Amino acid sequence: MTDARLAALAARLPNLRLLTDPADLEHYGRDWTRRWTPAPLAIALPADVAELQAVVRWANEQQVAIVPSGGRTGLSGGAVAANGELVLSLERMNRVLGFDGVDRTLTVQAGMTLHAVHEAAKEQGLLYPVDFAARGSCSIGGNIATNAGGIRVIRYGNTREWIAGLTVVAGNGELLQLNRGLIKNSSGYDLRQLLIGSEGTLGVVVEATLRLTDPPPPSQVMLLALPTMDALMEVFALFRSRLTLQAFEFFTDAALRHVLAHGAQRAIDGEHPYYVVTEFDSSESAQDAALAAFESGVDHGWISDGVIAQSDAQAAALWRLREGITESLAPHRPYKNDISLRISALPAFLREIQALLGREYPHFDVVWFGHIGDGNLHINVLRPDDLSDSDFIAQCEHVTKLLAETLQRHGGSISAEHGIGLVKRAYLGSTRSEAEIALMRGVRQVFDPNGLLNPGKLFV
Ligand code: MLT
Ligand code: ZN
Numbered sequence: 001m002t003d004a005r006l007a008a009l010a011a012r013l014p015n016l017r018l019l020t021d022p023a024d025l026e027h028y029g030r031d032w033t034r035r036w037t038p039a040p041l042a043i044a045l046p047a048d049v050a051e052l053q054a055v056v057r058w059a060n061e062q063q064v065a066i067v068p069s070g071g072r073t074g075l076s077g078g079a080v081a082a083n084g085e086l087v088l089s090l091e092r093m094n095r096v097l098g099f100d101g102v103d104r105t106l107t108v109q110a111g112m113t114l115h116a117v118h119e120a121a122k123e124q125g126l127l128y129p130v131d132f133a134a135r136g137s138c139s140i141g142g143n144i145a146t147n148a149g150g151i152r153v154i155r156y157g158n159t160r161e162w163i164a165g166l167t168v169v170a171g172n173g174e175l176l177q178l179n180r181g182l183i184k185n186s187s188g189y190d191l192r193q194l195l196i197g198s199e200g201t202l203g204v205v206v207e208a209t210l211r212l213t214d215p216p217p218p219s220q221v222m223l224l225a226l227p228t229m230d231a232l233m234e235v236f237a238l239f240r241s242r243l244t245l246q247a248f249e250f251f252t253d254a255a256l257r258h259v260l261a262h263g264a265q266r267a268i269d270g271e272h273p274y275y276v277v278t279e280f281d282s283s284e285s286a287q288d289a290a291l292a293a294f295e296s297g298v299d300h301g302w303i304s305d306g307v308i309a310q311s312d313a314q315a316a317a318l319w320r321l322r323e324g325i326t327e328s329l330a331p332h333r334p335y336k337n338d339i340s341l342r343i344s345a346l347p348a349f350l351r352e353i354q355a356l357l358g359r360e361y362p363h364f365d366v367v368w369f370g371h372i373g374d375g376n377l378h379i380n381v382l383r384p385d386d387l388s389d390s391d392f393i394a395q396c397e398h399v400t401k402l403l404a405e406t407l408q409r410h411g412g413s414i415s416a417e418h419g420i421g422l423v424k425r426a427y428l429g430s431t432r433s434e435a436e437i438a439l440m441r442g443v444r445q446v447f448d449p450n451g452l453l454n455p456g457k458l459f460v
Contacts, residue, residue: 005062006042013054017092019043028089029081031072033423034333035393040067040081045089049167049175049206052088056204057173059086065455068200070142071113073134075336076421078146078199078457085455088204090141096120097207105164105181107209110141117210126212129156133323141205147197149417151323154373155246156213158417159196165209166192170202171448181209194443199419200454202447219246220282221315222290224297224306225272229350231302232274236343236373238302242293243280248373249322250276255329255369256321262328264320268305276372277322279315325369334367334380335396336423339407340416341375349410356406360399376416379403397426404430420458428459 010018019028020042029038041064046052059066067081069089081087090111097107099120106120106128114135121128130143132150142148144166148159156162165181178192179185195202226232232250239245251259253273260266268275280286290308297303309315341349357366361381370378381399383392404414404427414420414427428437441459444451 003041005064008062009058012058013051016051017045028069028087031074031077031079033075033077033080036077036080036082038082039084040087041084043087043089045092047092052204052206053169053173053175055088056169059452060172060450065452067454068204070111070139071137073138074142074146074421075418076423078419078421080422090139093206099124103181104212105209106212107207108140109207110139110205112140114138114140114143121212127215128162128210128212130159130162133326140208144196144205144208145198145200146419149371149374149376151247151249151371153371154248160193162211163192163196163208164211166195166205167207168195168203168205171450171453176203199421199458201444201458202453216246217281219279220290221277221279221309221318222306223267223318223321224276225268225304226274226276226302227304229274229354230347232372233347234300234302235276235297238293238297239278242289243286245373246279246281248276248278250274250372251322251325251369252367254365254367255325258328258367259321259324262324264324265317267307267318267321270305272304277318329367329380332382334382335393337379337400337403338416338418339377339412339414341410341412343375345410345412346375349412352406353403356402360402400427422457425458425460
């Protein structure tokens with residue numbers, strides 16, 4: 001070990017798993033953005049909380065920056081280590097610590113994958129309801145650090161709603177037990193909620209007590225084809241008024257093209273500009289209501305075609321059309337916008353933004369999809385073959401600036417669920433006031449006085 005700081009760490013913690021192999025530095029130094037060249041100092045994989053605290057204390061003594069690391073499926077660069085940081089991977093801290101059937105809570109280490117959390121809840125006959133396509137690789141600690149949303153927010157809310165308690169290592173190595181599983185706790189600032197969505201800048205989440213709920217009732221999955229963006233909002237209002245929705249997701253024909261090329265099966269014939277995958281509680285009356293809503297949508301000219309899944313396999317095939325989009329676009333290394341608006345503000349915003357993107361990206365493949373029922377749009381721009389990476393990013397940044405200004409006018413947010421990370425820090429001011437950002441910086445200073453936790457993320 002040539003680096004004196006690392007030699008000191010290895011001497012102090014002889015059992016600590018430390019990786020410095022170039023392939024490991026590359027693997028652990030990047031997330032799904034693939035925009036930055038990984039260059040961490042080393043990777044530490046502590047086995048327990050005490051070891052992790054000791055690493056954070058060492059980092060303070062040696063003034064080494066730390067990048068907390070979960071599954072690195074993030075899309076904003078929040079887990080990127082490109083400046084000689086120590087990557088602190090929670091990978092080995094991935095166990096269930098306890099289940100309480102009275103409280104209906106599951107306590108887990110932060111390195112567990114979301115999928116493993118789902119399975120552990122299911123074993124107890126209960127549900128952890130936050131869900132999205134990266135479930136097999138993302139970690140619950142990363143979900144908490146970004147307040148992850150996903151495909152069931154319309155029914156269950158964001159990660160924030162499901163965290164009953166957090167154990168966190170602050171920037172100075174101190175251990176904090178936040179909220180300790182309480183349902184009611186009116187005893188001052190809720191530091192747990194401050195940590196959720198803080199993107200690793202206030203502390204390292206090491207354990208979480210998760211709320212569980214009843215398993216969902218039987219449901220049905222429907223795919224709809226729509227002629228216009230305006231129709232999308234009309235159909236959403238129609239379906240929401242008549243059914244209990246579990247999900248209402250949209251994508252465009254461009255997204256469908258990519259996902260079909262990636263192996264998914266077409267479910268509706270013909271060319272249609274917009275599609276919706278919706279899932280709703282099923283009962284005999286709900287099936288009648290769904291049919292009536294569908295017919296009403298057709299009569300109004302808002303729905304062109306539709307199909308309802310007749311089996312679990314068909315439901316999975318319909319979901320694949322939506323959930324497979326990210327993976328199908330990944331080889332193109334898309335520039336991603338992840339924006340949020342009040343649902344009531346969407347129609348006017350969408351008209352404006354369609355015109356803006358049509359004008360600014362006339363020759364680019366622009367792929368729209370997302371959680372329209374939550375007011376959350378993912379706008380992915382694909383690099384044309386004849387454009388260099390740097391020219392492409394520069395053009396996308398120019399358009400994102402215009403997008404951010406438009407969002408600001410409509411009262412939206414530059415990040416709905418992916419976080420700010422490195423990708424969107426230049427646009428934080430379009431969503432947060434100067435006074436808010438000053439307070440956020442002040443909070444960071446209190447939790448992490450030496451500024452060693454994920455520096456450069458969230459703030460410019
Ligand atoms: C999704 O909704 O599929 C995820 O947020 C991932 C993405 O935006 O690519
Ligand atoms: Zn999403």
